[in-house]
Amino acid sequence: MGFTGQTDYNHDGPRPKTGVLLTNLGTPDAPTSKALRVYLKEFLSDPRVVEIPRLVWWLILHFFILPLRPAKSAKLYASIWQKEGSPLWVISQKQGEKLQQQLDNTYGEGEVPVTIGMRYGNPSIASAIDQLTAQNVRNLIVLPLYPQYSGATGGSTFDAVAHHLQSLRWVPEVKVINGYHQHPQYLRALRLSVERHFETHGVPDKLVLSYHGTPQRYLEQGDPYSCFCQQTTRLLSEQLDYPADKIMTTFQSRFGKATWLQPYTDTTLASLPNEGVKHVAVICPGFSADCLETLEEIEGENREVFIEAGGKEFHYIPCLNDNDDHIQMMSELIEQNLPPQFGPLKISLN
Template sequence: MGVDIKRYGVLLVNLGTPKAANTEAVKKFLAEFLSDIRIINFSPIIWKLLLHLIILPLRSPKLAKLYESIWTKEGSPLLIYSLQQKIELKKKLSNIPVELGMSYGMLPISEAINKLLTKKVENIIILPLYPQYSNSTTAVVFDMIIKILKKYQIIPRINFIRSYADHPYYIEILKKSVELSFKKYGIPERLILSYHGIPKYYEKKGDIYPKQCELTTYLFSKLIKFPTHQIIMAYQSKFGYRKWTKPYTNTILKFLAKNNIKHVQILCPGFSVDSLETLWEISIRNKDLFLKYGGEQFHYIPALNATKNHIILMTKLIINKI
């Protein structure tokens, strides 16, 4: 007996984005994001006071200006690319419904699940768009799914794709992406693989995220024809005063520039779509830093976004669960 694909549905999940590049929208988004206990492991009462009295009033206007610098006529880049992924994946999967949900902000996961169940889906394949598992990203999605499904009398079967840090095709298309950049801009003196950082105490508590990043970097380094000693793994997006996973991307760039390295290219393997962290933090702030201290060529290699190869990867991950 064949598989009834009409009973399957796919839920893509990404972190989320503010509705607009203004202080009010950013404040609302941050309040939701920074209230998640998996994101902030701190005394709830004290944290709530810090968040609403200090962090949100100070940080929201600053972040709004940064979002404004990358905002497009169509809106948030993260949302635009994510919607494109949904559209292209739907074309590949034919009769299987595909929905997009966000952990925070616009397009809540609850609405996406409701749309799938309305279509009589009995099996939901959930693909969090985080190649490397982390307690602060992938596990958040799992928590939300469980909480949402508690409201339903009949729950669907769930196929949860926890990570794909070592998937051969994922590593292959990262390599192809880098090779295209090398062809366009020339061979750099250093290639940096920059991942979103996490607080160091997350790792001490057992988060396997750094190990997943190391695995992706190792497999990529083995596959690409580029000297291993010229590939540097680093972490970006540090927030607050606690220690985070090291080395920090900005520290590495500053060090390289000061030590007469003139040409670097940078890939962010953990970001499935371009967002504030890549389009501003890497492409603008870190580029400026590298040039300021003596660097001459800095090229950011775009995320996989809704490229043909990325959609093929997503299709492979999903078909494997049917």
């Protein structure tokens, strides 16, 4: 195995920097069958995502899924695609730019550079790390934008970072932030988002917190994700001036025939009108940026499910995206993990 080394290092140059790698799941390069096939192959080949014996899964993936699913997924992506690209990528760029501006204002321009890397697709985590090391970054802070840690998300991100670092001759110091679902600023940002929505659209009969699902057996084998989702709901409900018994936790985006975390979002929304619930608001606390699963699945498909079942009013509360409250949370997470020379942390929760 060969190693990549930095041969032009200037020993008399500026001191090494701390850099920030923001990561998210990723997105196809285009809403086309060809692009989706490339993206889905990488995504569904990750053993953290699909824990099925490799040979069995390889046959299923290559003979049943990849020949059919890319075309269907391409149509769904096309329905939400923007001029600048996929919503996830557009929002991620805005998040990175705003976080960079905030860190520049605090520590000086370029002193704490920020880059974006996607676990699947482009720009890759490897390319983002190389971009940072090219800026003399020797201390790397990795912030996967998954509030509730799961092996399939945060764990997989760690795998990708570690895999690339194995190829470097000079490995930087690394700090990986493994979730932040209990962080006060994250919960505050969620609370403010819900409160603003209630002020504009009225108070719903039910507030549904829909998280991305995972197979039930992942929980049974020790993945803490489901517990972290439940904790998020409880902590948010404690901050809201809204009855806790009207707040629900559900799980979306199940795939395949296995049992996933329950209750399912779609079946829950289908049943609520028969229970007298005619007005719901849905928020997805596990997603840091709006994407296919929120814009098409929740705002589109699940809206139809609720209305067709007899519901009258459905509202989707957008992700935190590049809201100032969300960027402030990211900044505080970074500041809490900076080396001592950057000085004490100043936190404001007003």
